[in-house]
Amino acid sequence: MDIRQLQFFAEIVRYGSFTKAAERLHVAQPAVSMAMKKLEEELDLILFNRQERRISLTAEGEIFLRHAEKILDEVKSAETEMEELRGLAKGEVRVGIPPMMSAYFFPEIIRDFSNSYPDLHLTVSGEGASKIQKMIIDGELDMGVVAGASFPETLEVRRFLREEVIVCVPRSHPLASRGSLTLHEFARHPLIFYREGYYLRELILDVLRGAGLSPTIRFETNLYTLVKSLVQKGMGISVFLRMVVAEDDDLTAISLDPPLFLDLLIAWKKHGYLSRANRAFADYLLEKGSSAAL
Structure with a gap:
């Protein structure tokens, strides 16, 4: 077993394909297949399920992956530390x-x-x-x-x-003069919101669920600049970190009551x-x- 075999193995798992792993590694696909065959022979174990269109790990392969990742991490750490000791760190x-x-x-x-x-x-x-x-x-x-x-x-x-999470509305919105909003008041208005994968979305939804509330989400996007534009155009309200609207003349930031902060x-x-x-x-x-x- 050598480091190159472990690198091949890890890339196959990452991409779910011998071919894609070979492309990523800039080597011929047969070389990757031969290296994995040799690795399985050395271990006397089957690491991959090859019957499916997308390669997957056997139970033995899952266990071996944990060891391979740990070894590769240690090798990378050792190489980086040795480069720094020689004064060759790329920085x-x-x-x-x-x-x-x-x-x-x-x-x-x-x-x-x-x-x-x-x-x-x-x-x-x-x-x-x-x-x-x-x-x-x-x-x-x-x-x-x-x-x-x-x-x-x-x-x-x-x-x-630590930054405050605020409700964001246009300057012309009826809520713009408010110093703060309760969760119940906030939840009454259509929401321009972020898609799954954004922590701010999960935070707000968890807080609302905890209060027994469910917002009306009118539009979702992963582009926060689009969220700002749609709020400015009056399509709905949203939430941002306070720093995002601190210097925006077209938008008003309103605190939640009680205030909500994000670490x-x-x-x-x-x-x-x-x-x-x-x-x-x-x-x-x-x-x-x-x-x-x-």
């Missing part, structure tokens, strides 16, 4: 940031971080919080911004900001090796978040 940070946050809090963070650490390369992926969690666990991201109160045990999280956290894989570049970004974000809260 790359792969971070996931939800779209709403990337537009209203992070541009300044990214600019200032890049100015402070000009030799580090920062790559940002815009996804919903639940997708970011999965990408960190799968090793596609080094770290990411997540929200909520409960997380998989495989993640390490640190809070960097924003930076997360990375627990027990994984966090490079100096990633540690620098996490420390910088935590420092700036603390300053913003003052």
Whole structure:
């Protein structure tokens, strides 16, 4: 058994196909098939169900996957740490940031971080919080911004900001003069809302369900800019983080009664090796978040 076999195995599982894994790995498909056949012979186990159109794991394959992922994580961590000890670190940070946050809090963070650490390369992926969690666990991201109160045990999280969740209405709306709204008042109005996968959606729905309320969702989209535009045009009301509408002259932010807050956290894989570049970004974000809260 060698590392290359484990890499082939992990990619086949990820893409559910020998062919797609070969394309991802830039090798010939027969080479991937032969490597897996040899691996199964060495283990004296069948790892894949090959009768189905999409490759799936056997029970033995599921168990082996856990070990393979752990070994590959350790190898990657060792390679990164050794490069840093030799002074050869590439200094790359792969971070996931939800779209709403990337537009209203992070541009300044990214600019200032890049100015402070000009030799580090920062790559940002815009996804919903639940997708970011999965990408960190799968090793596609080094770290990411997540929200909520409960997380998989495989993640390490640190809070960097607490932001108020507000109701958003046009300036001309009858509610615009209100200082706050109860959940019952909020639930009476048609809602322009986010699609599944956005934590803000799940938070609001959980809060409403807890109060025995069910909102009328008039339109759903994963584009928060479209949500803003439709609210401005009077199609319905919505919820945002306060920072999103703080400087918008066409929209009014109204607090909920009682107020609702969202904790924003930076997360990375627990027990994984966090490079100096990633540690620098996490420390910088935590420092700036603390300053913003003052």
